[in-house]
Amino acid sequence: MDIKITDSIKYIGTNDYDLDLFESQYIVPNGMAYNSYLILDEKSAVMAAADKRKIDEWLSALEKELAGEKPYYLVLQHLEPDHTGAVKAFCDKYPEAILVMGETAKRMFPQFAAVDNEIVTVKDGESLSLGSHTLKFTASPMVHWPEVMMCYEESEKVLFSADAFGKFGTLDTDEDWACEARRYYFNIVGKYGQQVQALLGKLADCPIEIICPLHGPILSENLDYYLGLYKTWSAYEPESEGTFVAVASIHGHTLEAAEYFAEQLKALGEPKVAFSEVPREDQAECVEDAFRYPKTVLFACSYDAGLFPPMEELLMHLRDKTYRNRKVALVQNGSWAPSAGRVMKSYLDNMQNIEYIGDLITIKTSLTEENKAQLKALAEAVHNA
Ligand SMILES: Cc1cc2nc3c(=O)[nH]c(=O)nc-3n(C[C@H](O)[C@H](O)[C@H](O)COP(=O)(O)O)c2cc1C
Ligand SMILES: [Fe+2]
Ligand SMILES: [Fe+2]
Known part of the structure; x- marks a missing residue:
């Protein structure tokens, strides 16, 4: 899908129109998107892989945006198979690419893919320079898995938020954000309100202009609305009267x-x-x-x-x-x-x-x-x- 983020951050995610149940449990009447992004720079970084259902589509979207170049990094914010099912195929195609993940993720990673690519680990608060872009990592344990590591791109003020701020539905679905984001939040992340609160606290100092989640639309306007809903939801406060x-x-x-x-x-x-x-x-x-x-x-x-x-x-x-x-x-x-x-x-x-x-x-x-x-x-x- 042709979705504009910024001149150097490209959307390379995929829409899944015929998934029966997300995580084998949630109906997705408007399908599901597995988002992935490419940051073009001296050392280009692929932000997240894809579900195994979309390997070919994802790799060809990536190849198109790379325009003959090679990816330098593949950053894995979250290891759940809807984002790592395609890692093996990526590594077979780009054996020189370096995988970037947190230490907890590195320990868990062999369960998800057997690959020989080099792995670099990043700690909470650490930065990784891509050239003109800098990724700053924020450990986000239990939002909603233990290994989750969000990252904030400092030069363009973009938060790569893993599953947080995600939603059911493909990206070409025109529907109210809150309804399907709320259903996603309470069912998938809901148990971990405290951890979401901690994360929102850590992010409070970052001026965020764009949120790039792993599912659902890229959020670039009215961010206080989305952040406000996450504050309410994670505090277990009611949102509406009634x-x-x-x-x-x-x-x-x-x-x-x-x-x-x-x-x-x-x-x-x-x-x-x-x-x-x-x-x-x-x-x-x-x-x-x-x-x-x-x-x-x-x-x-x-x-x-x-x-x-x-x-x-x-x-x-x-x-x-x-x-x-x-x-x-x-x-x-x-x-x-x-x-x-x-x-x-x-x-x-x-x-x-x-x-x-x-x-x-x-x-x-x-x-x-x-x-x-x-x-x-x-x-x-x-x-x-
Ligand atoms: C398989 C089955 C088991 C039931 N077990 C009980 C029971 O243990 N105690 C009871 O008071 N009623 C029991 N009922 C009756 C239901 O509670 C009853 O259908 C209901 O109270 C009437 O409301 P309804 O028209 O909304 O079904 C049972 C009904 C069925 C079909
Ligand atoms: Fe997940
Ligand atoms: Fe996910």
């Missing part, structure tokens, strides 16, 4: 209750009611919405003396992403011995700073007038929370 209502119903009664509740909440003027039928919705989208809003209301069926599995799966994801600092209300349904509430609570009780709104409401199969009154009262309590 309530997320998630329901896992088997035969529809619990769904009816959730819909009734959502109507009441909307009628009270709640700024936003995001509603998901958990078994039918992309779980990653549910995780995203649970983090987006300050309040979440969960409606679920009892199942085999436990919790209906789609809701349990959502809670497992939220536990793994260290869900916290939210207000939560619970509604359970059960036809003989309701057990969903107990299981939902067992997950939430182990999370940090979860405040319950109202008491657990129990429905026995179908919604009664009493249940309706309880849901109406809950809507008021949630709206005022």
Whole structure:
């Protein structure tokens, strides 16, 4: 793709239009991009490789931008196979090229590619001169792997941010950045908010003009907006006003209750009611919405003396992403011995700073007038929370 970054920094990434699931888990309705860049200088540096699905396309994009020259360095900021699947092919083609990576990455590297090229390691804070460009490395452990090393190009003020500021979708997709970047962030990086905060602190002194992530568009305008969202997300602070209502119903009664509740909440003027039928919705989208809003209301069926599995799966994801600092209300349904509430609570009780709104409401199969009154009262309590 012809994407202009600067006169000497070229885009050589690839778009993957027919990937079924990114990381074998996340739907990518608009595909995925594996970004890679070439910094042309006395010692030209290739910034990241590509997924094995795109070896030929990536190598030919690189060859075209090199215009007969040879790459001097291949800088590996992150070893995950979506960025290193093509390293072996690169090294076969350019045996003289020097690989640049952090020390942790060097220890892990043999797991990802067996190559004979020289490897140079860089430490946090170290610089590497390419001629007129200088790369300054910033260790970014656990954003979102241990070996991640971002780098900042000083002369053009470009941050090569590894997977941070990444997004699902190919680069020719015209869609809202935040929606797919938020889904990417909370599901892939979300557990490591503290490490992202540390990184943002380290970067605070760098005047950044362009962010070149490993996925998603190159960001060159309005950078405070993107940095601001990352600050909010990594601090586990809600981003938007409103309530997320998630329901896992088997035969529809619990769904009816959730819909009734959502109507009441909307009628009270709640700024936003995001509603998901958990078994039918992309779980990653549910995780995203649970983090987006300050309040979440969960409606679920009892199942085999436990919790209906789609809701349990959502809670497992939220536990793994260290869900916290939210207000939560619970509604359970059960036809003989309701057990969903107990299981939902067992997950939430182990999370940090979860405040319950109202008491657990129990429905026995179908919604009664009493249940309706309880849901109406809950809507008021949630709206005022
Ligand atoms: C496989 C299966 C297991 C269930 N296990 C329980 C249970 O352990 N305790 C209970 O009270 N209800 C149980 N139920 C009933 C569901 O909780 C019931 O479908 C629900 O409460 C009614 O709401 P719904 O119309 O939203 O499905 C089970 C239902 C199914 C299909
Ligand atoms: Fe990654
Ligand atoms: Fe990635």
